Amino acid sequence: MSAAKQAGALLAALAVAAVVLLAGGAGTLAAFTDPATVRAGTAAAPDSAFTSGRIATPATPTTSAPSSGPVQLSWSATAAGLGTADRYEILRYTSASGGTPAIVCTTAALTCTDAGPVAGQVWYAVRARMGDSWTNEGARIAYAPSTATPPAVVIPVPLGGCSGSVACGTASSASGIASVEYILRRTLSGGVAQCWDPVLRWQSAGTATCAYRPASYYAPDWTIPGSPGQGIKDPATYVLTVRVTDNLGNQTIQSATTTI
Structure with a gap:
């Protein structure tokens, strides 16, 4: 083979390799920069907790209230991936199972006040969320307000x-x-x-x-x-x-x- 033909074949091989490398590199980069499927961190550190595992079941909230005033609720943080849930919804049900709840609070904190009034027995539960997709609801806890103060x-x-x-x-x-x-x-x-x-x-x-x-x-x-x-x-x-x-x-x- 002449020198000219050898040079032409070498250039063609290099061109094919460059196309393959570029195509492969673009696909890998896209897979690791799609936040909807890869990230599950916080706004301040979005890459701190990649989606591996699942969101845990939230803890049952604790309740306290003076007489028939507002109900104070608190709960512990819920594990999600390598971090914790970014927000919580406090749900108030009128039955121990089933039913559609009222959402009392949506918060990133671990406390909530239900201003009520709460008439009769109700049930509270915590629903933890991470991003748009991860969600899990914990067990319900019964609450009955004090009946010690008459009108x-x-x-x-x-x-x-x-x-x-x-x-x-x-x-x-x-x-x-x-x-x-x-x-x-x-x-x-x-x-x-x-x-x-x-x-x-x-x-x-x-x-x-x-x-x-x-x-x-x-x-x-x-x-x-x-x-x-x-x-x-x-x-x-x-x-x-x-x-x-x-x-x-x-x-x-x-x-x-x-x-x-």
């Missing part, structure tokens, strides 16, 4: 004297008021007993006529429906009993008496 009720005396209603007052609770009910009873001279009906007015006392009736409630004020001029006005002894129930089921029953 506060105020009945102004003497009864009556309320604008646009037979009687009025206030009621409040940290968990909110579910209902305000009343019985307004009077005893006339001679011992005749009657109870107030907002439609039929004064009716002879009996099981039906003297049952609890709903009052109107616009926090914090409650009112007994009826005209002031038709309610507490005639000579008699009037006894108003108010029963208030809050959103946790606590009740306060309070009475006040006025004699005209």
Whole structure:
């Protein structure tokens, strides 16, 4: 083979090798610089924890709350790959299994406050996340708020004297008021007993006529429906009993008496 032919063959071989090397190098580089499939670190150090292994099951949160106030939750960090989860969701369920939760917090911290109010028993769980794909939810823990604090009720005396209603007052609770009910009873001279009906007015006392009736409630004020001029006005002894129930089921029953 002549020198010219040998030189041409050598150049052709070098060209083929260069193409192969370039193609192979581009493919390797792409595989290691795709953040969606390779990285699982933090924003500050995205290459600190490559995706190897899995995200762990989050720990069960601990709960604490004074009386019926906000619920304080805390938990430990969840392992993910070579690091830890970058954010957490605190879930509140209304049952021990199944159901769709309310997301109370989404945070990178390890604490959360559920301002509530939390009415009755609920269940909390931690859902840990890393990036867009990794997620795992831990076991649920039951929580029931304290029922030690009943609603506060105020009945102004003497009864009556309320604008646009037979009687009025206030009621409040940290968990909110579910209902305000009343019985307004009077005893006339001679011992005749009657109870107030907002439609039929004064009716002879009996099981039906003297049952609890709903009052109107616009926090914090409650009112007994009826005209002031038709309610507490005639000579008699009037006894108003108010029963208030809050959103946790606590009740306060309070009475006040006025004699005209």
